[in-house]
Amino acid sequence: MTAISLTVNGHAVSAEVEPRTHLADFLRDQLRLTGTHLGCEHGVCGACTILIGGVPARSCITYAVACDGLEIRTIEGFEDDALMAELRDAFSREHGLQCGFCTAGMLISARDIVQRFPQADERRIRTELSGNLCRCTGYVGIVNAVASVASRQAEPAARAAVAPPKAAARPAPVQSAPAAPPRAEPPAASAPETVREGWTRIDESFVIAAPPATVWQALADFPKVAACLPGAELTEHDARAVKGRLRVKLGPMAASFAGSATVQRDETAMTGIAKGAGTDSGSRSRTRGELAYRLTPEAGGRQTRVAVTVDYDLQGPLAQFSRSNLARDFAGRVVAEFAANLNRALGAGDAQPAAAPQSLNALGLLWSVIWSRLKQLIAWCR
Numbered sequence: 001m002t003a004i005s006l007t008v009n010g011h012a013v014s015a016e017v018e019p020r021t022h023l024a025d026f027l028r029d030q031l032r033l034t035g036t037h038l039g040c041e042h043g044v045c046g047a048c049t050i051l052i053g054g055v056p057a058r059s060c061i062t063y064a065v066a067c068d069g070l071e072i073r074t075i076e077g078f079e080d081d082a083l084m085a086e087l088r089d090a091f092s093r094e095h096g097l098q099c100g101f102c103t104a105g106m107l108i109s110a111r112d113i114v115q116r117f118p119q120a121d122e123r124r125i126r127t128e129l130s131g132n133l134c135r136c137t138g139y140v141g142i143v144n145a146v147a148s149v150a151s152r153q154a155e156p157a158a159r160a161a162v163a164p165p166k167a168a169a170r171p172a173p174v175q176s177a178p179a180a181p182p183r184a185e186p187p188a189a190s191a192p193e194t195v196r197e198g199w200t201r202i203d204e205s206f207v208i209a210a211p212p213a214t215v216w217q218a219l220a221d222f223p224k225v226a227a228c229l230p231g232a233e234l235t236e237h238d239a240r241a242v243k244g245r246l247r248v249k250l251g252p253m254a255a256s257f258a259g260s261a262t263v264q265r266d267e268t269a270m271t272g273i274a275k276g277a278g279t280d281s282g283s284r285s286r287t288r289g290e291l292a293y294r295l296t297p298e299a300g301g302r303q304t305r306v307a308v309t310v311d312y313d314l315q316g317p318l319a320q321f322s323r324s325n326l327a328r329d330f331a332g333r334v335v336a337e338f339a340a341n342l343n344r345a346l347g348a349g350d351a352q353p354a355a356a357p358q359s360l361n362a363l364g365l366l367w368s369v370i371w372s373r374l375k376q377l378i379a380w381c382r
């Protein structure tokens with residue numbers, strides 16, 4: 001058993017859980033918060049959607065131990081929330097529910113949508129809600145309900161009226177793990193200045209123990225790049241375009257994104273940008289993205305810093321994983337593995353390039369993320 005402390009609906013909670021206990025089971029069985037429903041238990045239907053650190057997430061594929069120190073909000077935690085009250089009324093008025101099994105998760109996703117996209121049209125609402133399945137209502141009423149609240153949210157007076165209640169009204173929460181320190185490196189030069197609405201940006205950087213010219217050449221060698229990226233498989237390529245597949249496993253979820261990208265490189269500035277899109281036919285998740293990178297010399301030109309900025313938009317059942325802090329940490333681990341492999345491929349490390357794993361073992365990486373967060377928390381508590 002593992003001891004965890006977290007904040008659930010504003011209340012500090014401490015408990016002992018099995019490492020394999022999913023958050024949904026912990027909430028339902030130990031805390032008796034049965035408003036969180038379980039449908040598929042495979043991260044597909046969205047019935048178990050709750051907020052973890054303010055971001056919608058699947059509680060059926062999230063381990064309770066991974067939430068140590070975090071803030072959880074379930075459907076029971078929205079009793080005094082004016083925006084949620086509006087959504088509940090709208091769902092009722094627009095016939096957005098029948099049996100109600102999906103409704104808790106649907107409402108939590110809907111609230112997130114109207115907060116992020118107050119100008120959302122029907123297409124945007126349907127796209128953003130695509131990770132929440134309803135087996136009996138037919139979606140028209142649900143979409144109408146969300147649209148009616150979103151349009152009201154676009155009015156400044158309405159936004160002020162549904163401002164969240166003051167934190168002082170709640171019991172003192174357990175302190176979350178400290179945020180990672182801001183990175184000093186600027187974003188890659190060719191990344192767009194602003195992030196598109198609904199997209200997520202991740203900035204990372206790493207150092208390769210080789211001069212910029214060598215790294216620049218290596219990054220143009222697409223088979224070499226694919227061999228260094230865990231889970232990647234290249235099926236076609238020429239000087240400016242690639243086609244391939246990226247395999248990811250996250251607990252019970254396995255995704256295999258097939259897609260293509262075009263690559264533009266600026267030899268003078270040593271910057272590049274890859275723009276692409278992919279689809280996982282299994283989960284029906286789709287992604288579009290841009291990866292911009294920039295090389296700068298370090299250590300008198302003997303080393304190269306590679307600054308990477310990734311902008312992406314993920315739609316479908318996997319979308320709720322994509323905006324969480326864990327996803328950012330996870331991306332950091334992927335970049336670190338890529339950098340280590342590229343160092344070895346260039347003879348800058350201690351061995352020949354490791355064979356790329358057949359799939360990106362997200363679960364293993366996720367555990368290392370969780371472990372590093374625990375260490376952060378322990379250091380912070382001292």
Ligand code: FES
Nearest residue numbers: 039040041046060
């Ligand atoms: S029960 Fe969690 S996504 Fe279906």
Ligand code: FES
Nearest residue numbers: 098100102134135
């Ligand atoms: S209202 Fe029955 S599953 Fe959505």
